[in-house]
Amino acid sequence: MEKETIKLNAIINEEPAVLVYFKNNQCAPCIALRPKVQELIKADFPKLRLEIVDSMENPELAGQFNVFANPTLIVFFAGKESIRKSKYVSISELTGEIERLYTLMFD
Numbered sequence: 001m002e003k004e005t006i007k008l009n010a011i012i013n014e015e016p017a018v019l020v021y022f023k024n025n026q027c028a029p030c031i032a033l034r035p036k037v038q039e040l041i042k043a044d045f046p047k048l049r050l051e052i053v054d055s056m057e058n059p060e061l062a063g064q065f066n067v068f069a070n071p072t073l074i075v076f077f078a079g080k081e082s083i084r085k086s087k088y089v090s091i092s093e094l095t096g097e098i099e100r101l102y103t104l105m106f107d
Helices: 002-014 028-044 059-064 091-106
Strands: 017-023 049-054 072-077 080-086
Touching: 002 017, 002 049, 002 059, 017 028, 017 091, 028 049, 028 091, 072 091, 080 091
Parallel strands: 017 049
Antiparallel strands: 017 072, 072 080
Protein backbone atom coordinates (compact mmCIF):
# COMPACT_ATOMS: atom_id res chain seq x y z
CA MET A 1 0.00 0.00 0.00
CA GLU A 2 2.99 2.31 0.43
CA LYS A 3 3.27 2.28 -3.36
CA GLU A 4 -0.29 3.70 -3.59
CA THR A 5 0.66 6.57 -1.26
CA ILE A 6 3.75 7.42 -3.29
CA LYS A 7 1.76 7.29 -6.54
CA LEU A 8 -1.04 9.53 -5.24
CA ASN A 9 1.39 12.05 -3.75
CA ALA A 10 3.27 12.18 -7.06
CA ILE A 11 0.03 12.85 -8.96
CA ILE A 12 -0.95 15.63 -6.52
CA ASN A 13 2.48 17.25 -6.81
CA GLU A 14 2.84 16.89 -10.60
CA GLU A 15 -0.66 17.75 -11.83
CA PRO A 16 -1.88 21.36 -11.62
CA ALA A 17 -5.32 20.34 -10.28
CA VAL A 18 -6.48 17.06 -8.71
CA LEU A 19 -9.69 15.97 -7.02
CA VAL A 20 -9.22 12.93 -4.78
CA TYR A 21 -12.52 11.15 -4.13
CA PHE A 22 -12.41 8.86 -1.09
CA LYS A 23 -15.25 6.32 -1.07
CA ASN A 24 -16.23 2.85 -0.05
CA ASN A 25 -18.70 0.51 -1.67
CA GLN A 26 -20.92 0.20 1.42
CA CYS A 27 -21.60 3.94 1.42
CA ALA A 28 -24.85 4.92 -0.34
CA PRO A 29 -23.92 8.63 -0.65
CA CYS A 30 -20.57 7.57 -2.20
CA ILE A 31 -22.35 5.53 -4.83
CA ALA A 32 -24.90 8.27 -5.60
CA LEU A 33 -22.41 11.14 -5.67
CA ARG A 34 -19.59 9.62 -7.73
CA PRO A 35 -21.29 9.80 -11.18
CA LYS A 36 -22.34 13.40 -10.49
CA VAL A 37 -18.77 14.37 -9.64
CA GLN A 38 -17.42 12.52 -12.69
CA GLU A 39 -19.90 14.30 -14.96
CA LEU A 40 -19.14 17.69 -13.37
CA ILE A 41 -15.43 17.30 -14.01
CA LYS A 42 -15.93 16.01 -17.55
CA ALA A 43 -18.35 18.81 -18.47
CA ASP A 44 -17.00 21.83 -16.58
CA PHE A 45 -13.44 21.17 -15.37
CA PRO A 46 -11.61 19.01 -17.92
CA LYS A 47 -8.15 19.98 -16.63
CA LEU A 48 -9.03 18.71 -13.13
CA ARG A 49 -7.72 15.17 -12.70
CA LEU A 50 -9.98 12.79 -10.77
CA GLU A 51 -8.46 10.08 -8.56
CA ILE A 52 -10.83 7.67 -6.81
CA VAL A 53 -9.56 5.96 -3.65
CA ASP A 54 -11.41 3.17 -1.85
CA SER A 55 -10.94 3.90 1.85
CA MET A 56 -11.64 0.28 2.81
CA GLU A 57 -8.97 -1.06 0.46
CA ASN A 58 -6.48 1.73 1.26
CA PRO A 59 -6.94 2.65 4.95
CA GLU A 60 -3.36 3.96 5.20
CA LEU A 61 -4.04 6.38 2.36
CA ALA A 62 -7.26 7.56 4.00
CA GLY A 63 -5.34 8.02 7.26
CA GLN A 64 -2.54 9.97 5.61
CA PHE A 65 -5.12 12.44 4.25
CA ASN A 66 -7.10 12.54 7.53
CA VAL A 67 -10.18 11.04 5.91
CA PHE A 68 -12.52 9.69 8.58
CA ALA A 69 -15.84 9.73 6.68
CA ASN A 70 -16.98 8.74 3.23
CA PRO A 71 -17.38 10.27 0.78
CA THR A 72 -14.62 12.81 1.24
CA LEU A 73 -13.53 14.98 -1.66
CA ILE A 74 -10.25 16.84 -1.48
CA VAL A 75 -9.29 19.23 -4.26
CA PHE A 76 -5.65 20.19 -4.72
CA PHE A 77 -4.44 23.13 -6.79
CA ALA A 78 -0.68 23.37 -7.36
CA GLY A 79 -0.12 20.59 -4.81
CA LYS A 80 -1.96 22.36 -2.00
CA GLU A 81 -5.23 21.24 -0.44
CA SER A 82 -7.74 23.91 -1.42
CA ILE A 83 -11.18 22.36 -0.87
CA ARG A 84 -12.38 19.56 1.42
CA LYS A 85 -15.94 18.24 1.51
CA SER A 86 -17.24 15.25 3.48
CA LYS A 87 -20.43 13.22 3.82
CA TYR A 88 -23.29 15.24 2.31
CA VAL A 89 -21.80 17.19 -0.56
CA SER A 90 -23.74 19.82 -2.50
CA ILE A 91 -22.77 19.66 -6.18
CA SER A 92 -23.71 23.31 -6.73
CA GLU A 93 -21.59 24.43 -3.75
CA LEU A 94 -18.69 22.24 -4.89
CA THR A 95 -18.99 23.63 -8.43
CA GLY A 96 -18.81 27.22 -7.20
CA GLU A 97 -15.75 26.58 -5.04
CA ILE A 98 -13.88 24.68 -7.76
CA GLU A 99 -14.83 27.23 -10.42
CA ARG A 100 -13.30 30.15 -8.53
CA LEU A 101 -9.91 28.43 -8.09
CA TYR A 102 -9.98 26.67 -11.46
CA THR A 103 -10.52 30.00 -13.23
CA LEU A 104 -7.58 31.57 -11.37
CA MET A 105 -5.31 28.68 -12.35
CA PHE A 106 -6.32 28.06 -15.96
CA ASP A 107 -7.67 31.36 -17.35
